[in-house]
Amino acid sequence: MLFNKKGSLIGAILAVTIGILVIHVNFVIFQGLFDAIVRDLTDYRFGNVYVTDEEDFIDKSDLSLVGWFERIPYVDAAAPRLSSSASINSTKTGEKIEEFRVPVVGVDPLRDIRVSTIHETVDDGQYVFSRNSIVLGSDVARDLGGLKVGDNIKIKIVNRIDEDSLKRFIVTGISKSPGGQGLDTSVLIHIDTLRDMMGRPGETGSIMVKLNDSTKSEEVRDLFIRSFPNDDFKAETLEEVAEESLRGFRSGIAMINMIGLFGMFSSAFAVVTIQMMLVSSKTREIGVMRSIGAKRKDILVIFLIQGMLIGALGASVGTAVGLGYTYYAKETKMQWEGSIPLEVNYNWPNIIQTAIMSFSLAVTAAIYPAYRATKLLPVEAMRSV
Template identity: 30%
Template sequence: MTLADTLDEALQAMGANRLRTGLTMLGMIIGVGAVVLMLAVGQGAQSMVSESIAAMGSNLFIVLSGSSTSGGVRMGGGTVPTLTASDALALEELPDIAAVAPISPNNAQMIYGPNNWTTMVAGTTPSIFEIRNWPTVSGAGFTEVDVRSATRVTVLGQTVARNLFGDEDPVGKTVRIKNSPFLVVGLLAPKGQSLDGRDQDDTALVPLSTAQRQLFGNQFPGMVRFMMVKARSGQVMERAERQINEVLRQRHRIRAGQDDDFTVRNLTALAATAATATRAMSMMLGAIAGISLLVGGIGIMNIMLVSVTERTREIGIRMAIGARRRNVLVQFLVEALIISLAGSLIGVGLGIGCAWLVAAFVGMSVVVTLWSILLSFSVAAAVGIFFGFYPARKAAQLRPIEALRYQ
């Protein structure tokens, strides 16, 4: 018997019981659809985290100034100005540090023509562009000369530029920050949301000296709110953190046993933890969806066992006129495989459709990958063969005389 004959007989047998075949296939449709949808959601979450990590920069530390206590209430980090721009210069001399950017941020209203927008204006140094891996798409960043001269220049994030200028290129235009004119020298590339959901493009960067002397003033000259530090590589992060602590304790004259007046946080480690948690969630979603496939496979086995029982006399007649056990085994396996693959094909379409609906109505990021579709097909085929083998083997082992006598 050729493969074409086997397929024809299998399709005829399945067509004789369309409702039962459809219900059997439903288990695989739901299982494969759930696998595709869950993997798409998990992959989308991983993609969002990966993009946020890449946008944040690599090998980063954030150094916060100290905390304070008032009336028995302990305030958070950054409430006491303990860090200075000269601390940043000292950290840049460390062998494992690639760049340091002191930052002094504050909210301010920006005005251009009839438009205005309140945003975070951060006074910093040109090192921020390297540390954050943040190029400009138009114009350029400010320079060390601008910092030394306290020049009134600014580099805008995409959100600020869109709200003030619309589709107009802001480079070369003059905006007012707290009623002071600033020349826009650059437009930053889009960064998107951070891991905490904050819009990273809703910012404007100005030279640190300009922010301290002309915009916000500084009760403590030279003090900054925090610093961003970039290590030379991921392999030296632990050593670089020790060096940062040692240098700052020495510069701030903190004796042994005293608490630090600053806090060093490893942003890369926090991001890696978030990525690990997202991967674990993806695996959990995949496992839950895999259970649906298992249930669908059990349904195939049950229906195939019923089919073998109903077709016992047919099997006996076929074997009596010369059919081999192998022919019977292959026929029932082919039926199970057709149900699995047909259900998989419909399930893939259902899963992709549901993923698009989730993206459209829930707003979640979903990523349907080719490997998830191939994985679903492969698992479904394996499930069909695995759960279809026992009924097929049972059919093949029937004795022709006993099968013919079956009522």
């Protein structure tokens, strides 16, 4: 008898559903973006463990360090890298174009493709494969007059004794990554070529380590530090090496989640309003029930059950729609034009917690209207209609 206001009940269920959906959408977009940034930092720049020298360049053999890491069961591969900056000039249609302080990354072509996915961003040409080949980031290629594969460029690097080191390269590839998270503003050359130009034979700037289980990164880091106590090595997990940028993004996610929670509380307020409307519209029925012997607790139970029904249906529908949206985003690797493809995962603890919270809020929101219904006296209830 108290459940025939279908429009009001559907409205209350939709309010709960929308509250849950807002949280799911926020999580997919913002957490997915955060995870995508972590993914690209891991795959392009740092790996799961990043080793440098606290004072200068690593002078220990990169082959021995890579071999040490690859003996650990958790390690898939390791690779050395070396970085510098250079002046680059090219000639297009008879005009000389020069760019300064361009980041240069030296890579070991055979090992780097096992640790990093930066080679997969080369969509024109191929990755570094010889001592005189160079891969240009898409921004560098554009700034140098729209260079293409097969063009020649000249690079100038100041070596360790402050002398200019010049070398000509053939462009063998152009690298472009979604959202510019790769090395779009850099150039890549063979690490041995960069060592020669910098006057640092046998030295390395960093070691990237890729794990088959990212949860073991701290364990591998600590094991490495303990194994080389007399060296000045600095080993960091991705969370440590990119701490500042990731911390700022986490703060943004926390704020967005807070907005989502306010949306859920707004849904609870809508449930209270609708329940109060139902109580008002059912004044006569409540009076009839009280006059035939229904107790206050019976009225209370009816409206609480109604709140539980709204909460259960709203949580179920909202969670189902949210999971459908998450599935779509995950399968399509959702991205906007030129943006980073989102890294979407099912966070089951978060999903379950959201459903339980929405159900609890809906039930809690039904308590006051139910209490108001129990306070109606039979005579007054019958007289009010």
